[in-house]
Amino acid sequence: MSLDKIGIAKRIAQEVKSGHYVNLGIGIPTLVANYINKKLEVEFQSENGLLGMGPFPVSGQEDADLINAGKQTITTLPGASFFDSSTSFSMIRGQHVDLTILGAMEVSENGDIANWKIPGKMVKGMGGAMDLVASAQNIIVAMMHTNRQGESKLLKKCSLPLTGIGCIKKIATNLAFLEIVQDGFKLIERAPGVSVKQIVDSTQGNLIVEGEIPEMKIF
């Protein structure tokens, strides 16, 4: 058994601390918002120009002028503010955003990340991802441990064009929660029901397994 996307989102939600301004990328990261402890003081930043992002609107309340960075209609919470794109990236580049959660195609054992381009195939652009990974102090990658072909996405070296170098600190996958340390991927927790061997087999980069590896607690 391994985690589904919601499970990954739930595990990442545990990393969010009170007082955090959080930027969520599209895909699994967006789901994280649903599982953060409601008692925490947290605000979501959307890089198209919104701080204090709320849930999706109820039908009939959609506003074309109010979207998130994924172009989805959204709402604001009390205390929200709007601003332009250069101010938004002042928040990001200036390290005012405390936590960045984003998806990845590949992560390497030294913390490089590739998530924006497959040459000759997918060229959608990096959006704000390069700014985020270049500046964020605290980045968590949310992704499947392997790709559709079953190949590891935790590599010695990324094969795809990079988004940023040496910037990733934590990774949550369907199989494990890992931290990137000096020598590679340090296994912190196993997904419920997943064995260390399964994680070892699914990790191409250097995996550090020290002592007993606890199982994640997903509520």
Place this chain on the structure above:
Amino acid sequence: MSLDKIGIAKRIAQEVKSGHYVNLGIGIPTLVANYINKKLEVEFQSENGLLGMGPFPVSGQEDADLINAGKQTITTLPGASFFDSSTSFSMIRGQHVDLTILGAMEVSENGDIANWKIPGKMVKGMGGAMDLVASAQNIIVAMMHTNRQGESKLLKKCSLPLTGIGCIKKIATNLAFLEIVQDGFKLIERAPGVSVKQIVDSTQGNLIVEGEIPEMKIF
């Protein structure tokens, strides 16, 4: 006979064109606002964060939160806007302000200006003057032709610390209106009742006198 400060301001006012955003320095430049043809579309920028500056308030209407760059209480005109200091200097550095009028202690024949410091004596600071002279396309200096000792302020080379280099295009003094060209100060107009000889005698830098020099028309 030579111009007084009001006369200088009146002469400079003739240089203001419709559509101009104008930044006025303290002293004589401030007076220019009073003599601009009311039919022209002109807006005044104050670098502390105001566009659309109006006249001084009537007594009792002063607002401590509404001042100009000279720290004087002022008012706004319809269409005014407030902004922060970095936006204000975006207007100046980005050449959105069309005309800058400022005072000077010295101007040299190649367009250098000194107006911010007398070493060991007066050290008030440059304020916004260095930004203004470095970026403005169109700068008019308003000043007396000579200092209190009767020495020329239109020099071959400035003796005081510079505010900017090669930036001044036009000068209005109590004696004359001049333009700075390739080879020096070109005499354009004489102040009413002032002879060319008087101007020659009061100018240390290279003065170019070509043909008949008309007398200013000051209304």
Place this chain on the structure above:
Amino acid sequence: MIDKRVRNVSNALEGISDSMTLMLGGFGLCGIPENCISELVNMKVKNITCISNNAGIDDFGLGLLLKDKQIKKMISSYVGENNEFERQMLEGELEVDLIPQGTLAERCRAAQAGIPAFYTPAGFGTEVGEGKEFRDFNGKMHLMETAFKADFSIIKAWKGDSAGNLIFKATARNFNACMAGSAKITVAEVEELVPVGSLNPDHIHIPGIFIQRIFQGNKYEKRIEKRTVQAK
């Protein structure tokens, strides 16, 4: 007050010709200058370089210009919502310069602010940094990025007055504010053009000095790209 009003969209875009570089505001379809984009289609200008965060969708926004092959080059951060774009790019019909969104915004702002170049860490060590100057500040590598140069900047605001002062609504501010005054001529289209004096000077997002021409758009479709709602 300096009156910036022009009669209509055609007067607003007067002077735009083939091979120019245009900046266009908006994020996705949010806050795009709809009326000006339609007019660019009508004008049939060709070979244009567009600086715009996104490239619209197949049948709206900049997608309309792509469809008619009016665009020679796109400078954007994300173009993922447009199939025709991806086709033209992969087949080499379209030049594309993909740059980080924050760098894009700041290069617009730098043009507005008269700052010819600045340093940012975004993209260092990636192909974005190839051929660019880099430099260590405080133990971290940064790329030198330069201000954009464009012939026209075309933006959209919610309300504007005759003096060119602009107010944006919600997240429709985005690149529209960064691009005001970032080109020789900035054209602003607004949903509502109000008389001078009706906007609170403290609420103005972009002072009129950054705007050369302003007009009220005929109509706004304001299409939603991804309508997402929650169960009631």
Place this chain on the structure above:
Amino acid sequence: MIDKRVRNVSNALEGISDSMTLMLGGFGLCGIPENCISELVNMKVKNITCISNNAGIDDFGLGLLLKDKQIKKMISSYVGENNEFERQMLEGELEVDLIPQGTLAERCRAAQAGIPAFYTPAGFGTEVGEGKEFRDFNGKMHLMETAFKADFSIIKAWKGDSAGNLIFKATARNFNACMAGSAKITVAEVEELVPVGSLNPDHIHIPGIFIQRIFQGNKYEKRIEKRTVQAK
């Protein structure tokens, strides 16, 4: 919502100690953080470096810190209204770094925006440029200027909410907005602290993310430096 409220000025300035670098907002006496300045006098912190456009007047604003010789160095653009300042500077008791106002504002904004350095033409060819890197862009010489580094930024707004969102009034915005988020800790004092949700998100000048601590000042004198009126 992240609550940024602190009980009072003394909590707001907790952690400030001798030899720190402080940024202080305001232009002249307009928009200065009066309550924080009084508290700095009470705290008797010494040897501080102040980044502030002006230095107050002899008996108000930063003049109060100068009088008590709490300031080691001033980084300002214009200090002409303060006789004690001029005396201390000319007699070498005070270090002074005078820099162009636009450069001052942009170096604050650069710190806020994570831009370590930028280029500006201001000051090239003058003593401001001495010892600084310069470079030609588009045929014009520019100086490289770096972002400020400060321990605390202390600013004043008109209204603020518990989340740290700020709204300024008229020309009291000035450097206060540029300095928000330009130091490790930004303290905002406001004339009126309102509940979260009472400010229109489109009217907020500085989003709360740039502010770490906020409080409502006890009283505001708001002294006018040059009362100038016209004949009725």
